[in-house]
Amino acid sequence: MSRGTIRAFLVGDAQADRVVPPSGFTAHLTLFVSAAMAFLAVFALALSMASGRLADRWGEELALSATLRISAPPDQRAAQTRAALEILNQTPGIASARALTAEEQAALLEPWFGPDLPLESLPVPQLIEIIADDPAYDAAGLRLRLSGEVPGAILDDHTRWRAPLVDAANSLRRLGLISILLIVGATAAMVTLAAHAALAANAQVIEVLRLVGAKDRYIAQAFVRRFTLRALLGAGVGVVLGMAGVALLPSADDAGGFLTGLGFQGAGWLVPLVIPILGAAVAFGATWAAARHRLSELS
Amino acid sequence: MIELEHVGYSYGGGDLLSDLSLRLAPGSFHFLTGPSGAGKTTLLKLCYGALMPTTGRVQAFDMDMASLDRDQVALTRRRIGVVHQDCQFLDHLPLADNIALPLTVSGRDMSEESSNLAELMQWVGLSSRADALPPELSGGERQRAALARAVIMSPDVILADEPTGNVDWEMSQRLLRLLLELNKMGKTVLIASHDLALIRAAKSQVQARVLRISDKTLHLAGADL
Ligand SMILES: Nc1ncnc2c1ncn2[C@@H]1O[C@H](COP(=O)(O)OP(=O)(O)OP(=O)(O)O)[C@@H](O)[C@H]1O
Ligand SMILES: [Mg+2]
Numbered sequence: 001m002s003r004g005t006i007r008a009f010l011v012g013d014a015q016a017d018r019v020v021p022p023s024g025f026t027a028h029l030t031l032f033v034s035a036a037m038a039f040l041a042v043f044a045l046a047l048s049m050a051s052g053r054l055a056d057r058w059g060e061e062l063a064l065s066a067t068l069r070i071s072a073p074p075d076q077r078a079a080q081t082r083a084a085l086e087i088l089n090q091t092p093g094i095a096s097a098r099a100l101t102a103e104e105q106a107a108l109l110e111p112w113f114g115p116d117l118p119l120e121s122l123p124v125p126q127l128i129e130i131i132a133d134d135p136a137y138d139a140a141g142l143r144l145r146l147s148g149e150v151p152g153a154i155l156d157d158h159t160r161w162r163a164p165l166v167d168a169a170n171s172l173r174r175l176g177l178i179s180i181l182l183i184v185g186a187t188a189a190m191v192t193l194a195a196h197a198a199l200a201a202n203a204q205v206i207e208v209l210r211l212v213g214a215k216d217r218y219i220a221q222a223f224v225r226r227f228t229l230r231a232l233l234g235a236g237v238g239v240v241l242g243m244a245g246v247a248l249l250p251s252a253d254d255a256g257g258f259l260t261g262l263g264f265q266g267a268g269w270l271v272p273l274v275i276p277i278l279g280a281a282v283a284f285g286a287t288w289a290a291a292r293h294r295l296s297e298l299s
Numbered sequence: 300m301i302e303l304e305h306v307g308y309s310y311g312g313g314d315l316l317s318d319l320s321l322r323l324a325p326g327s328f329h330f331l332t333g334p335s336g337a338g339k340t341t342l343l344k345l346c347y348g349a350l351m352p353t354t355g356r357v358q359a360f361d362m363d364m365a366s367l368d369r370d371q372v373a374l375t376r377r378r379i380g381v382v383h384q385d386c387q388f389l390d391h392l393p394l395a396d397n398i399a400l401p402l403t404v405s406g407r408d409m410s411e412e413s414s415n416l417a418e419l420m421q422w423v424g425l426s427s428r429a430d431a432l433p434p435e436l437s438g439g440e441r442q443r444a445a446l447a448r449a450v451i452m453s454p455d456v457i458l459a460d461e462p463t464g465n466v467d468w469e470m471s472q473r474l475l476r477l478l479l480e481l482n483k484m485g486k487t488v489l490i491a492s493h494d495l496a497l498i499r500a501a502k503s504q505v506q507a508r509v510l511r512i513s514d515k516t517l518h519l520a521g522a523d524l
Pocket of ligand 1: 310315333334335336337338339340341342384
């Protein structure tokens with residue numbers, strides 16, 4: 001469709017619009033359902049975008065960092081830590097390796113054991129934080145070398161629990177996208193039903209129009225235009241409400257919890273604006289199909 | 300204009316019409332009679348493509364009806380004005396808009412046609428009812444409105460199914476005069492009617508052929524009318 005056609009379609013031919021009687025009931029239902037579907041679509045979109053971000057972040061951060069744990073008798077701890085750091089500094093593919101200080105280790109344990117933890121009195125292993133370079137080091141080779149020279153060292157490159165977390169975030173993103181597809185499908189089904197109801201209610205109008213020489217396009221347009229505009233308006237309202245709801249969610253803080261991260265970021269706020277256009281397109285297609293089907297039964 | 304060649308039609312039971320041929324020459328005036336249920340309405344529907352013949356073929360304006368797509372059928376109907384036996388209107392629009400409907404759907408400029416419309420409504424005696432809704436009209440008023448709607452596009456062919464069924468003698472003469480005027484302008488006219496007095500009145504003013512449906516086909520009615 002050219003720009004002119006689209007404008008003509010939106011502005012409408014006042015004469016052509018009048019040949020179909022104004023409808024009350026289905027119009028309100030279509031408006032309401034489009035608004036509700038758009039509202040839901042905003043949340044599904046927020047969910048899939050947030051879990052997508054989460055999956056990417058976890059994937060990246062965790063892939064880069066690894067932890068070396070040194071469990072050794074207190075008297076050998078300092079020596080083994082030094083030895084391990086030396087090996088790490090020689091290993092290609094490691095950007096940095098740093099032993100955590102006693103304060104940092106205490107801070108890590110604090111959520112579980114409370115603030116006044118006498119770290120010295122506990123057999124807490126020494127932690128070394130490894131940041132990988134690009135390309136990264138060879139984990140198997142490093143393990144082999146460490147086991148020979150630093151018997152108390154255990155390398156944890158987080159793959160064991162990184163994979164399921166990233167999987168979970170990716171599944172969540174998939175669920176969000178599937179929800180959006182279902183919402184689109186349900187909207188199409190609803191508009192099809194409403195359009196069929198409107199076409200059936202106006203059977204006589206359609207027959208008279210056909211008999212006086214109206215083309216299918218002319219007859220269908222009156223219906224298509226109405227349903228498209230209703231879906232556009234309803235979805236517009238639904239998206240505004242949904243985006244307001246997302247905006248009112250508590251903002252992400254240091255806790256960085258997943259739920260508080262639910263929402264849109266930056267240009268992501270523009271994405272939900274596609275929903276009304278998508279809704280209008282779905283209504284357009286569904287009404288066209290319904291009208292064509294109906295008209296083809298008429299001579 | 301319209302030509303039926305060996306047309307047969309059946310609604311599903313036995314044949315209603317069979318081996319029926321008819322040629323409506325440009326400018327000709329035909330009457331179609333026959334007992335109720337003989338198939339007059341069916342024959343008219345075959346002429347404007349509302350029904351497709353079971354056998355034989357129908358041509359309109361030198362095109363085979365069966366070969367036309369839906370848009371071409373619509374365009375063909377703009378050249379054929381039809382007065383239906385059970386005339387239907389858009390019940391939510393005032394009478395004047397209903398009569399102008401063929402102009403509206405074909406995208407004509409209404410401001411150019413408004414004087415035409417007023418004159419035509421005057422002729423069929425409905426000027427005072429221009430703003431009435433169709434359900435508020437009497438049977439005769441509906442028939443007059445249907446005739447006005449059928450001729451407003453100035454079609455090449457006018458098919459009228461009992462156009463004077465519900466009107467008094469005076470009005471039926473008036474409607475006949477309208478059809479005769481249009482015929483003089485070169486329009487082809489086919490009227491299905493039981494009204495022998497009307498047919499006689501017409502025959503005194505125009506070279507009209509009277510066709511009768513019996514035994515499933517058409518016969519030329521003789522001078523007995
Ligand atoms: N849609 C239909 N389905 C089945 N049979 C039909 C249908 N329409 C008409 N008929 C039958 O076909 C026959 C012819 O109908 P038609 O309307 O052509 O008659 P007609 O000559 O116009 O009669 P009248 O003078 O009463 O208007 C009738 O017996 C009628 O019952
Ligand atoms: Mg009849």
